[in-house]
Amino acid sequence: GENVEQHPSTLSVQEGDSAVIKCTYSDSASNYFPWYKQELGKRPQLIIDIRSNVGEKKDQRIAVTLNKTAKHFSLHITETQPEDSAVYFCAASRANFGNEKLTFGTGTRLTIIP
Amino acid sequence: ETGVTQTPRHLVMGMTNKKSLKCEQHLGHNAMYWYKQSAKKPLELMFVYNFKEQTENNSVPSRFSPECPNSSHLFLHLHTLQPEDSALYLCASSLTSGSTDTQYFGPGTRLTVL
Numbered sequence: 001g002e003n004v005e006q007h008p009s010t011l012s013v014q015e016g017d018s019a020v021i022k023c024t025y026s027d028s029a030s031n032y033f034p035w036y037k038q039e040l041g042k043r044p045q046l047i048i049d050i051r052s053n054v055g056e057k058k059d060q061r062i063a064v065t066l067n068k069t070a071k072h073f074s075l076h077i078t079e080t081q082p083e084d085s086a087v088y089f090c091a092a093s094r095a096n097f098g099n100e101k102l103t104f105g106t107g108t109r110l111t112i113i114p
Numbered sequence: 115e116t117g118v119t120q121t122p123r124h125l126v127m128g129m130t131n132k133k134s135l136k137c138e139q140h141l142g143h144n145a146m147y148w149y150k151q152s153a154k155k156p157l158e159l160m161f162v163y164n165f166k167e168q169t170e171n172n173s174v175p176s177r178f179s180p181e182c183p184n185s186s187h188l189f190l191h192l193h194t195l196q197p198e199d200s201a202l203y204l205c206a207s208s209l210t211s212g213s214t215d216t217q218y219f220g221p222g223t224r225l226t227v228l
Binding site for chain 1: 219
Protein backbone atom coordinates (compact mmCIF):
# COMPACT_ATOMS: atom_id res chain seq x y z
CA GLY A 1 0.00 0.00 0.00
CA GLU A 2 0.87 3.66 -0.13
CA ASN A 3 3.21 5.14 2.48
CA VAL A 4 3.44 8.90 2.94
CA GLU A 5 6.23 10.48 4.97
CA GLN A 6 6.08 14.10 6.04
CA HIS A 7 8.84 16.41 7.30
CA PRO A 8 9.46 18.27 9.48
CA SER A 9 7.14 17.26 12.32
CA THR A 10 7.40 20.74 13.81
CA LEU A 11 8.36 24.04 12.21
CA SER A 12 8.66 27.53 13.65
CA VAL A 13 9.11 30.57 11.42
CA GLN A 14 9.09 34.30 11.98
CA GLU A 15 6.00 36.11 10.82
CA GLY A 16 6.52 37.27 7.27
CA ASP A 17 9.01 34.52 6.42
CA SER A 18 8.27 31.51 4.24
CA ALA A 19 7.52 27.96 5.38
CA VAL A 20 8.06 24.76 3.44
CA ILE A 21 6.70 21.33 4.33
CA LYS A 22 7.76 18.27 2.38
CA CYS A 23 6.16 14.90 1.76
CA THR A 24 7.34 11.78 -0.03
CA TYR A 25 5.17 8.94 -1.26
CA SER A 26 5.93 5.37 -2.20
CA ASP A 27 3.30 4.42 -4.78
CA SER A 28 4.32 5.65 -8.22
CA ALA A 29 0.69 5.29 -9.34
CA SER A 30 -0.49 7.96 -6.89
CA ASN A 31 -1.78 10.93 -8.83
CA TYR A 32 -3.70 13.14 -6.43
CA PHE A 33 -2.11 15.07 -3.55
CA PRO A 34 -4.22 17.25 -1.23
CA TRP A 35 -3.12 19.27 1.76
CA TYR A 36 -5.28 19.72 4.83
CA LYS A 37 -4.93 22.34 7.57
CA GLN A 38 -6.07 21.68 11.12
CA GLU A 39 -6.08 24.64 13.48
CA LEU A 40 -5.90 23.95 17.19
CA GLY A 41 -9.11 22.33 18.39
CA LYS A 42 -10.71 22.49 14.96
CA ARG A 43 -11.42 20.09 12.15
CA PRO A 44 -9.08 19.44 9.19
CA GLN A 45 -9.92 21.47 6.09
CA LEU A 46 -8.66 21.14 2.54
CA ILE A 47 -6.50 24.12 1.57
CA ILE A 48 -4.99 23.12 -1.75
CA ASP A 49 -4.48 20.07 -3.92
CA ILE A 50 -2.49 19.08 -6.98
CA ARG A 51 -2.83 16.36 -9.58
CA SER A 52 0.01 14.59 -11.26
CA ASN A 53 -0.51 16.28 -14.61
CA VAL A 54 0.85 19.58 -13.26
CA GLY A 55 4.07 20.45 -11.47
CA GLU A 56 2.91 23.45 -9.48
CA LYS A 57 -0.27 25.09 -8.28
CA LYS A 58 -0.72 28.40 -6.48
CA ASP A 59 -3.50 29.96 -4.48
CA GLN A 60 -2.55 33.38 -3.10
CA ARG A 61 0.13 32.81 -0.45
CA ILE A 62 0.16 29.03 -0.68
CA ALA A 63 1.61 26.85 -3.40
CA VAL A 64 2.24 23.18 -3.89
CA THR A 65 4.95 21.65 -6.07
CA LEU A 66 5.15 18.07 -7.28
CA ASN A 67 8.14 16.08 -8.48
CA LYS A 68 6.79 12.81 -9.87
CA THR A 69 10.21 11.40 -10.65
CA ALA A 70 11.41 11.81 -7.10
CA LYS A 71 7.95 11.05 -5.68
CA HIS A 72 7.80 14.08 -3.47
CA PHE A 73 5.61 17.12 -3.13
CA SER A 74 5.85 20.23 -1.01
CA LEU A 75 3.66 22.93 0.48
CA HIS A 76 5.01 26.48 0.38
CA ILE A 77 3.53 29.29 2.45
CA THR A 78 4.89 32.77 1.79
CA GLU A 79 4.54 35.92 3.92
CA THR A 80 3.39 33.84 6.85
CA GLN A 81 0.83 35.25 9.25
CA PRO A 82 -0.22 34.19 12.76
CA GLU A 83 -3.37 32.55 11.39
CA ASP A 84 -1.16 30.15 9.46
CA SER A 85 -0.27 28.46 12.75
CA ALA A 86 -1.80 24.97 12.54
CA VAL A 87 -1.04 21.35 11.82
CA TYR A 88 -0.72 20.61 8.12
CA PHE A 89 -1.32 17.15 6.68
CA CYS A 90 -0.34 15.97 3.23
CA ALA A 91 -2.02 13.01 1.58
CA ALA A 92 -1.78 10.92 -1.56
CA SER A 93 -4.12 8.69 -3.50
CA ARG A 94 -4.62 6.83 -6.75
CA ALA A 95 -7.56 8.80 -8.07
CA ASN A 96 -9.83 7.01 -10.54
CA PHE A 97 -8.12 3.66 -10.03
CA GLY A 98 -10.98 2.16 -8.08
CA ASN A 99 -10.90 1.43 -4.34
CA GLU A 100 -9.03 4.71 -3.98
CA LYS A 101 -8.42 6.18 -0.55
CA LEU A 102 -6.34 8.97 0.87
CA THR A 103 -3.19 8.02 2.77
CA PHE A 104 -2.16 10.82 5.11
CA GLY A 105 1.22 11.92 6.39
CA THR A 106 1.93 12.33 10.09
CA GLY A 107 1.42 16.08 10.07
CA THR A 108 3.58 19.16 10.58
CA ARG A 109 2.88 21.55 13.43
CA LEU A 110 3.64 25.03 12.08
CA THR A 111 4.07 27.87 14.55
CA ILE A 112 4.33 31.45 13.34
CA ILE A 113 6.34 33.61 15.73
CA PRO A 114 5.02 37.19 15.86
CA GLU B 115 -18.80 24.65 10.10
CA THR B 116 -22.20 23.02 10.64
CA GLY B 117 -22.08 20.83 7.53
CA VAL B 118 -20.82 17.79 9.42
CA THR B 119 -21.72 17.37 13.07
CA GLN B 120 -20.59 14.80 15.60
CA THR B 121 -21.90 13.83 19.01
CA PRO B 122 -20.79 13.55 21.65
CA ARG B 123 -17.78 15.86 21.50
CA HIS B 124 -16.15 14.18 24.47
CA LEU B 125 -16.62 10.66 25.81
CA VAL B 126 -15.02 8.83 28.71
CA MET B 127 -15.77 5.15 28.98
CA GLY B 128 -14.58 2.09 30.79
CA MET B 129 -13.30 -0.96 28.98
CA THR B 130 -16.54 -2.86 29.62
CA ASN B 131 -18.89 -0.12 28.47
CA LYS B 132 -20.81 0.06 25.22
CA LYS B 133 -21.24 3.44 23.61
CA SER B 134 -21.93 4.90 20.18
CA LEU B 135 -20.57 7.87 18.27
CA LYS B 136 -22.87 9.69 15.89
CA CYS B 137 -22.11 11.66 12.76
CA GLU B 138 -24.55 13.60 10.61
CA GLN B 139 -23.90 15.50 7.42
CA HIS B 140 -26.12 18.15 5.88
CA LEU B 141 -24.21 18.53 2.62
CA GLY B 142 -26.08 16.08 0.42
CA HIS B 143 -23.02 13.86 0.19
CA ASN B 144 -23.06 10.16 -0.58
CA ALA B 145 -19.84 9.01 1.05
CA MET B 146 -18.99 9.03 4.74
CA TYR B 147 -15.84 8.09 6.61
CA TRP B 148 -14.53 7.33 10.06
CA TYR B 149 -10.94 8.30 10.89
CA LYS B 150 -8.88 7.82 14.04
CA GLN B 151 -6.47 10.61 14.96
CA SER B 152 -3.82 9.83 17.56
CA ALA B 153 -0.94 12.02 18.64
CA LYS B 154 2.07 11.91 16.31
CA LYS B 155 0.37 9.48 13.94
CA PRO B 156 -1.19 9.98 10.55
CA LEU B 157 -4.92 10.23 10.21
CA GLU B 158 -5.95 6.57 10.07
CA LEU B 159 -8.86 5.68 7.83
CA MET B 160 -11.14 3.17 9.53
CA PHE B 161 -14.25 2.78 7.42
CA VAL B 162 -15.76 4.14 4.22
CA TYR B 163 -19.41 4.06 3.23
CA ASN B 164 -20.63 4.96 -0.23
CA PHE B 165 -24.38 5.17 -0.76
CA LYS B 166 -24.86 3.36 2.60
CA GLU B 167 -22.67 0.44 1.54
CA GLN B 168 -19.40 -0.21 3.32
CA THR B 169 -16.60 -0.07 0.78
CA GLU B 170 -13.58 -0.02 3.06
CA ASN B 171 -12.70 -1.65 6.35
CA ASN B 172 -9.09 -0.82 7.03
CA SER B 173 -8.36 -3.87 9.21
CA VAL B 174 -10.21 -2.34 12.13
CA PRO B 175 -10.74 -4.54 15.22
CA SER B 176 -14.25 -5.88 15.65
CA ARG B 177 -14.71 -3.91 18.87
CA PHE B 178 -15.46 -1.02 16.48
CA SER B 179 -18.70 -1.58 14.58
CA PRO B 180 -19.92 0.99 12.06
CA GLU B 181 -23.48 1.53 10.94
CA CYS B 182 -24.76 3.69 8.10
CA PRO B 183 -28.58 3.69 8.01
CA ASN B 184 -28.69 6.36 5.29
CA SER B 185 -26.33 8.66 3.43
CA SER B 186 -26.69 11.39 6.03
CA HIS B 187 -25.97 9.43 9.19
CA LEU B 188 -23.04 7.35 10.33
CA PHE B 189 -22.52 5.64 13.65
CA LEU B 190 -19.56 3.98 15.30
CA HIS B 191 -20.57 1.48 17.96
CA LEU B 192 -17.92 0.83 20.57
CA HIS B 193 -17.63 -2.12 22.96
CA THR B 194 -14.90 -3.61 25.15
CA LEU B 195 -12.40 -0.98 24.04
CA GLN B 196 -8.79 -0.81 25.16
CA PRO B 197 -6.92 2.20 26.58
CA GLU B 198 -4.93 2.44 23.32
CA ASP B 199 -8.20 3.20 21.55
CA SER B 200 -8.20 6.61 23.22
CA ALA B 201 -8.01 9.15 20.40
CA LEU B 202 -9.93 11.76 18.45
CA TYR B 203 -12.44 10.09 16.14
CA LEU B 204 -13.23 12.15 13.10
CA CYS B 205 -16.12 11.69 10.74
CA ALA B 206 -15.96 13.07 7.22
CA SER B 207 -18.16 13.16 4.16
CA SER B 208 -17.67 13.80 0.46
CA LEU B 209 -19.85 13.91 -2.60
CA THR B 210 -18.65 10.47 -3.67
CA SER B 211 -15.97 8.14 -2.36
CA GLY B 212 -13.60 9.22 -5.10
CA SER B 213 -10.45 10.52 -3.48
CA THR B 214 -10.49 13.77 -5.47
CA ASP B 215 -13.81 14.76 -3.91
CA THR B 216 -13.06 17.10 -1.02
CA GLN B 217 -13.66 15.52 2.33
CA TYR B 218 -15.42 17.70 4.89
CA PHE B 219 -14.63 16.78 8.44
CA GLY B 220 -16.69 16.96 11.58
CA PRO B 221 -15.32 18.41 14.81
CA GLY B 222 -14.49 14.99 16.18
CA THR B 223 -15.23 13.03 19.33
CA ARG B 224 -12.44 12.98 21.89
CA LEU B 225 -12.60 9.46 23.33
CA THR B 226 -10.86 8.41 26.53
CA VAL B 227 -10.90 4.74 27.52
CA LEU B 228 -10.08 4.11 31.16
